[in-house]
Amino acid sequence: MAExxxxxxxxxxSEGTVAQWLKQPGDFVEKGDYIVELETDKVNVEIISDYTGTIKDLLAEEGDTVQVGQAIAVVEEGGSAGGQSQAPEAPKAEAQTEAPKAEQPKDTAPIQAATPVQQESSQRTIASPAARKLAREKGIDLNDVPVRDPLGRVRVQDVEAAGKAPVQSTPAVKPSPAAAPQAQADDRVEVIKMSRRRQTIAKRLVEVQQTAAMLTTFNEVDMTAIMELRNRRKDAFFKQNDVKLGFMSFFTKAVIGALKKYPLLNAEILGNEIIKKNYYDIGVAVSTDEGLVVPVVRDADRKGFADIERTIGDLAVKARNNKLALSDLQGGTFTITNGGTFGSLLSTPILNAPQVGILGMHKIQVRPVAIDNERMENRPMMYLALSYDHRIVDGKEAVGFLVTVKQLLEDPEQLLLEG
Known part of the structure; x- marks a missing residue:
C-alpha cells in the first residue's frame, strides 16, 4: 500500500480544501494521473498520484481541510484497470443482501447490518463521498435527491437541501398556528457553505478596511479620442498582431505613466517603512464563478499594446478555467478593475493589499458635455475612481495621479511617450 x-x-x-475527488475507490490510476482537486486560498490545484495501482481508500472527504504532507488517499500498487480490490466488492455484497436472509452465506453477515440507504447510496457511483456520508446520517435515499450539477453528480449541497424538510419536521407534535409561518419561511432559505476562496476574499477585504486609511477620489474621462483611434486602427492592429485592440492596454499604459510621475502609488507599507517599487506589475481584476481574482501582467511598462492585450486575454481565460498558477497572482504593484463590464456607472473599489492604489473603470455613457461657453456636445464619458491608502498617499498626489491618467487617455498619442 502507498499513501x-x-x-x-x-x-x-500550508493547507487546502478537498474540492472534488477525480477518482473513487476501486478506480485504477497510472502514475501521474490527477486524483483530486484542492481549493486553496488563491487557486485550485490538481494533485497527481505518484503510484500506479488501484485506489483502495480515500482518507478525506470533499469539503475537508487538509494540510501539506497529510495523507489523503491509499493506493494499492500493481493490479490493472480491470482488477478487483476490496473496495469494488461492495456492489456484489449489496446484491447478495437483496436475496432472502436464509440463502445468504455467513461471510455476508457484516453487510446485512447495512441500511437500505447505505446500499442504494453506494450504487450511486456519481455521488461524492461526502454526499454519501451525509445521506447516511440523514437517512436520505440518494436516488431521490434532486441534482443541480450538469454532469449528474450528487454534491453535499444537494443532500443538505433534500434533508431540510425531514430534519425540521416533528410529526409527533402538532405544530401550533404560530409555528407554521416560521417553518414556511425556513423552507425558502438556502444555506450555502462559503468556498475557501470566497472566505479568503471576504477576510482580506475586511482586513483592508480595518487596517488601511482608504479614501477614494473621482474624475471623468472623455473617451472620444481613444474610440476614434480604435475605430481607425482596430482592423490593421488585429491583422498585424492577431489580437483585438481593447481599452485595457490604453488604461494600463496610462496608469504606468501616472505611476512614474507619482511613485508612492506604486509602493507598499512594511511596518514603519515604505517599499517603493521601480517596476510595474499591473494586476487586472477578473470575475470568475468562484470570486474575483487579480492575475498580474508582469513588467507591463516593457510591453507594447499588443503584448498587454494578449497577456490580459490569456490570464482571463486561465482564470475562468481555474488554471491560474500561484505565480500568476503574486507580486502585483497596482491594480485596475473594470466594473463597467457589468454596467456599473460609479463605484469605490477596495484596495488589493498590500498595494496602496487601485483604479476603477466604469461604463462608457454618452452624456452632454460643455465644450466651451457656447457649445455642448454629446461625448462618450467614463467615470474613473482611484482608491488609495492615505497613510502614505496624500490627497494632492492621488488627485494628481488621476488627472494624469485622464490627460493621457484623452490624448492617447502621449502614451507612446509617457507610458
Missing amino acids: VKVPELAESI
Whole structure:
C-alpha cells in the first residue's frame, strides 16, 4: 500500500480544501494521473498520484481541510484497470443482501447490518463521498435527491437541501398556528457553505478596511479620442498582431505613466517603512464563478499594446478555467478593475493589499458635455475612481495621479511617450 500525500503548494500556502475527488475507490490510476482537486486560498490545484495501482481508500472527504504532507488517499500498487480490490466488492455484497436472509452465506453477515440507504447510496457511483456520508446520517435515499450539477453528480449541497424538510419536521407534535409561518419561511432559505476562496476574499477585504486609511477620489474621462483611434486602427492592429485592440492596454499604459510621475502609488507599507517599487506589475481584476481574482501582467511598462492585450486575454481565460498558477497572482504593484463590464456607472473599489492604489473603470455613457461657453456636445464619458491608502498617499498626489491618467487617455498619442 502507498499513501498519496498533499505536496508542497507554495511558500505561503500550508493547507487546502478537498474540492472534488477525480477518482473513487476501486478506480485504477497510472502514475501521474490527477486524483483530486484542492481549493486553496488563491487557486485550485490538481494533485497527481505518484503510484500506479488501484485506489483502495480515500482518507478525506470533499469539503475537508487538509494540510501539506497529510495523507489523503491509499493506493494499492500493481493490479490493472480491470482488477478487483476490496473496495469494488461492495456492489456484489449489496446484491447478495437483496436475496432472502436464509440463502445468504455467513461471510455476508457484516453487510446485512447495512441500511437500505447505505446500499442504494453506494450504487450511486456519481455521488461524492461526502454526499454519501451525509445521506447516511440523514437517512436520505440518494436516488431521490434532486441534482443541480450538469454532469449528474450528487454534491453535499444537494443532500443538505433534500434533508431540510425531514430534519425540521416533528410529526409527533402538532405544530401550533404560530409555528407554521416560521417553518414556511425556513423552507425558502438556502444555506450555502462559503468556498475557501470566497472566505479568503471576504477576510482580506475586511482586513483592508480595518487596517488601511482608504479614501477614494473621482474624475471623468472623455473617451472620444481613444474610440476614434480604435475605430481607425482596430482592423490593421488585429491583422498585424492577431489580437483585438481593447481599452485595457490604453488604461494600463496610462496608469504606468501616472505611476512614474507619482511613485508612492506604486509602493507598499512594511511596518514603519515604505517599499517603493521601480517596476510595474499591473494586476487586472477578473470575475470568475468562484470570486474575483487579480492575475498580474508582469513588467507591463516593457510591453507594447499588443503584448498587454494578449497577456490580459490569456490570464482571463486561465482564470475562468481555474488554471491560474500561484505565480500568476503574486507580486502585483497596482491594480485596475473594470466594473463597467457589468454596467456599473460609479463605484469605490477596495484596495488589493498590500498595494496602496487601485483604479476603477466604469461604463462608457454618452452624456452632454460643455465644450466651451457656447457649445455642448454629446461625448462618450467614463467615470474613473482611484482608491488609495492615505497613510502614505496624500490627497494632492492621488488627485494628481488621476488627472494624469485622464490627460493621457484623452490624448492617447502621449502614451507612446509617457507610458
